[in-house]
Amino acid sequence: MKNIDILMAGVGGQGTILASNILTEVGLELKYNVKKSEVHGMAQRGGTVESHVRWGDEVHAPLIEQGYADYLIGFEMLETARWPSYIKKGAPVIINSYQIPPPSVNLGKAKYPSKEEIESILTAAGGKVIWVEGTKIAEELGNPAAAGVVLLGVVSNMLGGDEGIWQKVIQSLVPERFLELNRKAFQAGRALEVA
Amino acid sequence: MKKMMTGNEAIAYGAYLNGVRIGAAYPGTPSTEIMEEFAKYEGVYAEWSPNEKVALDTGTGAAYAGARAMVSMKHVGVNVASDSLFYGVYTGLKGGLLIISADDPGMHSSQNEQDNRNYARFAKIPMLEPSDSQEAKDFVGIALEMSETFDTPVMLRTVTRIAHSSAPVEIGDETPPAAPAEPPLYDRNPQKFVMVPAYARGRHVVVEERIKKLAEYAESTPINRIEPGDDNVGIIAAGAVYQYAREVFPKATFLKLGMIYPLPEKLLRQFASQVKTVVVIEELDPFFEGQIRNMGIEVRGKDIFPIVGEFSPGLIRERSAAAGLIPASEGLAEAEAASTSTAELPIRPPMLCPGCGHRGMFHVFRESGALVLGDIGCYTLGSAPPLSAMHTTGCMGASIGVAHGIAKAGMKDRVIAVIGDSTFFHSGIHPLINVLYNQSNVTVVIADNSVTAMTGHQQHPGTGITLQEKTTNAVDLEKLVRSIGFDKVDIADPYDLDGLAEVLEDHLGSGKPSVLIVRRPCVLYTREKNEPPHVDVELCSNCGTCLDLGCSPIGQAEDHVVIDPILCNGCGLCIQVCPSEAIVR
Known part of the structure; x- marks a missing residue:
């Protein structure tokens, strides 16, 4: 029995919920048992968001255990760095090179960790860090909100499932007026060469 | 065919399929989506009531009129509705009345983490607790049947991790029963429905007899079941915690409770006799543990697991290893993980949205x-x-x-x-x-x-x-x-x-x-959004006045502030507070 546990972290408003819905439906298409759990705290925008997606033959808990995440997908740099304890040794950590400084940083009371610091936190936990210019790519496609789907494009190459399945799921979940944007964002991510 | 549904969506679907025609609620995390989803089904009436008490009176009235009704709220909403809960228990109803209490262990979005299982015992009503979306859907039907058979409101308790987790639900070709072709005439029965002391005294006797009958029912309902396994440790669990415990104890014997009040005493005794050690794993209060101990059954529980906060599979693994229920080595990954320090990272508290x-x-x-x-x-x-x-x-x-x-x-x-x-x-x-x-x-x-x-x-x-x-x-x-x-x-x-x-x-x-x-x-x-202003770096004195607005797009560069145009909503407050007139559109 092999489970695939995917943890996502970001900031409210970044589209983590759409991304986790896409992963959930793709898991079903690939004939896995799937569970998903997400916590979006009090804030509509600007708070921490985490989402757990689990694929497997048999999945009981909707939550991933510490040390068991096969993938960590980070929509924002600092939020990604909060989850090293969940990474399984050698797990890819796909990280959007995008910063949203929290209030303490804006007020000068704390320092936003550098890219190197974040990478070393995640590497020390056994993660294989992959930086993706998701927000930049999505912005070039017309809307930075599609950054999450760029990241999914990158992960899709590792998770398997042919592009048709992913695109079908995206079509079923994304409103018509944003469909073209998200299709392109997915393709852009999928086409990226990552180490 | 299977469809992914959150616990909340599954409850709404179950309510629709089981002929609930009236729904009332006040929004509250993590319960809100139940009524939002239910409202979309054809042929149902659903409302946002001004508060949970009004919602419960509405549901009670609908059930008095013979309709099946559902009222949903977050755990603290039950406090608001509790006066109405208690009279409905005495009067009983006519149609089925299902009350959903969505609890929030861990307080993801609440002011407390009260354990609403206590309400079942307090109000003397049956309570069910699903452990995934499929059960959430199925238990709605069971609860409504129970409500009508025993003439009592029934409470279904969920927690955030059921309400907001998605899992597959079997979608068949079931359809809801047809609504009555003609409105019935109200059945006037003051002895049952007017709770003046003279009548209420009689109804209290009914309540006590009813809860005894429900305890008998709990012995045989298939939603309380023993899952055979290794007889060293026998685990009693319900809801989301059952699923976490299953991850940690794949081979143990389980008593999986779907009906969590009243408890099945004979079944508990039978279970205890089958295993060497009985362990109750439950979030928040020792609700099962106390009652089981009162039956004279030796049990472990809160000596191992905390009373405060939300559980997770990792927490159960760590505590179980520390207590010797599983090999100590199995707890190591968790302990090692916990030692990974992220304490120095700046926190990101929830904050008002840009433009708020x-x-x-x-x-x-x-x-x-x-x-x-x-x-x-x-x-x-x-x-x-x-x-x-x-x-x-x-x-x-x-x-x-x-x-x-x-x-x-x-x-x-x-x-x-x-x-x-x-x-x-x-x-x-x-x-x-x-x-x-x-x-x-x-x-x-x-x-x-x-x-x-x-x-x-x-x-x-x-x-x-x-x-x-x-x-x-x-x-x-x-x-x-x-x-x-x-x-x-x-x-x-x-x-x-x-x-x-x-x-x-x-x-x-x-x-x-x-x-x-x-x-x-x-x-x-x-969806109003205005043009984001920008900072004239020549004029900005970096005094920090605008930063005191606590607006996430406004950040600090080396010697001036910056405004992230992606996040900014263009409300213009920062323009008004800047003493140097450095923020301009």
């Missing part, structure tokens, strides 16, 4: 120096730094009463009560009447963003639209408070900082009870 009207209001409150007694809603975030302009928050509607009490106790501080529009309709009107009736020097501010924002933009009595998207009468806040008798009532815009400050000073200095409606519709709901 509450920000300008709290800025003006802070500048006024007044004491601000707060309430439940997005605006609770005004208590956090750097705004730091709210000094109490307790429960829905508490702000005005607390302000009244503080004013009566006599403080030097000038006193503001701040309450949102939806919260005001929920439970702000009675304390507002009290401020006028008993005359306290309180300025009541209604922070009107014209929607129930925090739970995801639900309608309320002031919006003029119902849950099922019908146009209706909108209660006019200004007319309402004037009709109570307030003569000092004003409306101000929180985007106009000077204007708001001026009218607030006028109210605070008036020496009498007054109402100030601070109105700015939620920008996430209206």
